[in-house]
Amino acid sequence: MNRRTPKILRAEKEIAERTSTTSKMIDNLSSHVWHTRGARRAGLSLIEVLIATAILMASAALLLDLAQVGQKHATSAEDKAVAQRICQSLLNEILVGARPLESVPVEPLPDEPGWAWSVELTPLEARLTDPQIAVVRVTALKEPLANSRGEEFTLWRWVRVRTPQPAPEEVLP
Numbered sequence: 001m002n003r004r005t006p007k008i009l010r011a012e013k014e015i016a017e018r019t020s021t022t023s024k025m026i027d028n029l030s031s032h033v034w035h036t037r038g039a040r041r042a043g044l045s046l047i048e049v050l051i052a053t054a055i056l057m058a059s060a061a062l063l064l065d066l067a068q069v070g071q072k073h074a075t076s077a078e079d080k081a082v083a084q085r086i087c088q089s090l091l092n093e094i095l096v097g098a099r100p101l102e103s104v105p106v107e108p109l110p111d112e113p114g115w116a117w118s119v120e121l122t123p124l125e126a127r128l129t130d131p132q133i134a135v136v137r138v139t140a141l142k143e144p145l146a147n148s149r150g151e152e153f154t155l156w157r158w159v160r161v162r163t164p165q166p167a168p169e170e171v172l173p
Contacts, residue, residue, distance in 0.1 A: 076151065079142055082112070083153035086140040090117055091155055094136060101161065106141065116141045123161060134161045 044052075086109065093099045104119040120137040137156040144150035 079151040080153060082115070083140040083142065083151050084155070086112060086115060086117060087138045087153055087155035090119070090140075091136065091138045091157060094119065094138070095157075095159070101136070101159065109140075114143050116143070121161075132161045133158055135159075 090099070094101055099119075101121065102119070103121045104117075106116050106118045109115045109117055118139045118141075120139070121134055122137070123132055123134040135156055136159050137154055139152065139154040142151040
């Protein structure tokens with residue numbers, strides 16, 4: 001059984017009184033610190049407001065900078081995808097015979113404003129056999145704007161280039 005003796009009861013009472021006294025001292029001290037001329041402090045100081053505003057402005061500036069970098073990379077990726085599509089389309093047209101297999105200097109693309117294209121046909125140096133092998137390089141270029149650099153993409157492929165055969169001589173009877 002748990003029996004409390006008078007000695008234990010006196011000790012508990014003394015501890016309660018000390019705790020109560022300590023609480024009163026803390027309340028008095030905090031009221032002295034937080035009260036100015038009898039009025040309770042109701043807001044933030046000017047320094048606290050300025051520091052919070054500076055932190056907010058620095059965070060906003062960093063977020064804007066990140067947004068601009070993201071926009072620049074998104075535009076660059078979009079331009080790269082358009083250049084790849086243009087090169088693949090032109091190379092396919094050359095391979096199926098819709099365009100001649102010959103070098104073409106830089107020309108603007110009528111379907112894509114701001115874009116130009118070129119074709120470079122380079123035969124291999126080693127003469128192996130007939131047909132010869134050549135490298136076809138199709139390049140798509142985007143004209144640089146004032147706020148961005150131009151994009152360029154080149155797609156190349158080896159192709160067979162058949163040399164024209166001389167017409168057989170006809171034998172006259």
